[in-house]
Each structure stands twice: as structure tokens, then as C-alpha cells.
Amino acid sequence: MVTATPARPRTAADVRAVVAAVPDPELPMVTIEQLGILRDIRVAETGRVTVDITPTYSGCPAMDAIRADIVAALGADGVDDVEVRLVLAPAWTTDWITPAGRRALRDNGIAPPHSAGSERPGPVALTLAVRCPHCGSPDTRELSRFGSTACKSLWACRACQEPFDHVKAL
Missing domain, CATH: 3.30.300.130 (Fe-S cluster assembly (FSCA))
Structure with a gap:
């Protein structure tokens, strides 16, 4: 039984x-x-x-x-x-992505965002360059403000010629 x-x-x-x-x-x-x-x-x-x-x-x-x-x-x-x-408030920020999440993005060819700075008072940091997740070069350029999803933009590396997504800092 x-x-x-x-x-x-x-x-x-x-x-x-x-x-x-x-x-x-x-x-x-x-x-x-x-x-x-x-x-x-x-x-x-x-x-x-x-x-x-x-x-x-x-x-x-x-x-x-x-x-x-x-x-x-x-x-x-x-x-x-x-x-x-x-839950819409407080609004999500890329600062909430964990270090393990940032590593996983980078390891899979997606450039993680820089800190949005929402946790720090003071001037807002600007993203002047995005490091290529493939070769690490900062010599990159934005191809399109919108990538494969609305929260990502499309970039290309001038050094290794590879395209990649970049998670937008919010």
C-alpha cells in the first residue's frame, strides 16, 4: 500500500x-x-x-x-x-545586475553595462567606450541604439571586427 x-x-x-x-x-x-x-x-x-x-x-x-x-x-x-x-518602484537599474550576471554576459559575448551610478550621489558617468566582450578592446562603435532586444544596443569592435550586444545602462 x-x-x-x-x-x-x-x-x-x-x-x-x-x-x-x-x-x-x-x-x-x-x-x-x-x-x-x-x-x-x-x-x-x-x-x-x-x-x-x-x-x-x-x-x-x-x-x-x-x-x-x-x-x-x-x-x-x-x-x-x-x-x-x-513592482515598478523603485525602477530597475543596471546596478542591480550581480557580478556573476555581469561575468555571464561578458562570457557569452554581451558587453555588460557600466554602473549607472544610481547608488552614488554626484555627476552621472558617461559611457564613452564599451569594451569588446570578445577581445577586450575599447576601440568599438555603436551601430544601432537598438539591438536584438530593446534593452540592448548593437556595437562592433574595430580591433577584432566582431559585432556584439551591449546591455544599456539604466
Whole structure:
């Protein structure tokens, strides 16, 4: 005779580990945690899970896919009562990309953004050059303000002649 094992209560840390591993659909080499869009997770006594995410910019078309991926990942882990909320304030900034996320972008041929400086008072830093993620040369030029997604621009390296995406600093 087989008996059903009762579901174990989920802690916020358990749930966060599952959600943090969800890849970004437009930048699959980084997770939503590494990208900095995973904001908060709450687990109610009833077992209901609420996940707060912040889009990289308002109107980001990937948010519906991210919401569905979070629900699917938690469902596969036995969590069926899930609410995913979009939190627009404070607005996302590229400063929220983790060092591991920046490395993953660079390792996959995408130039990570410079710090947007939102955490520091003072003058706003300008991006005068973007280092090529392939050869490291600063001798690059912007080909198009818009790349493969609206949050990236298209650049080319004059040294190695390779095109690459650059995540825009916001």
C-alpha cells in the first residue's frame, strides 16, 4: 500500500532558490536573480507564494514569459498557489545586475553595462567606450541604439571586427 507524503511547508529561502534559478528569456545566460529583477518572495501560512519582480523597463515584453516561467518552476517543485506581481518602484537599474550576471554576459559575448551610478550621489558617468566582450578592446562603435532586444544596443569592435550586444545602462 502506497501512502501519499504530505507536502512539506515551503520557506521563503526554499522558494527563492527555485525562483532565483529561472533564466531570463531574452538573456538566457543569466537568471532573473543575477539580472536583478527578482525583488522579493513571501510565503503565507496558507502556502500561497507571492513573488515580486521588476521589469528592466516599463513595457518589457519578456515579463509575461518570466511570470509563466516562475509559475512553471514553482509548480514543478509542488507549489501551485503562486502570485507574481510587477513592482515598478523603485525602477530597475543596471546596478542591480550581480557580478556573476555581469561575468555571464561578458562570457557569452554581451558587453555588460557600466554602473549607472544610481547608488552614488554626484555627476552621472558617461559611457564613452564599451569594451569588446570578445577581445577586450575599447576601440568599438555603436551601430544601432537598438539591438536584438530593446534593452540592448548593437556595437562592433574595430580591433577584432566582431559585432556584439551591449546591455544599456539604466
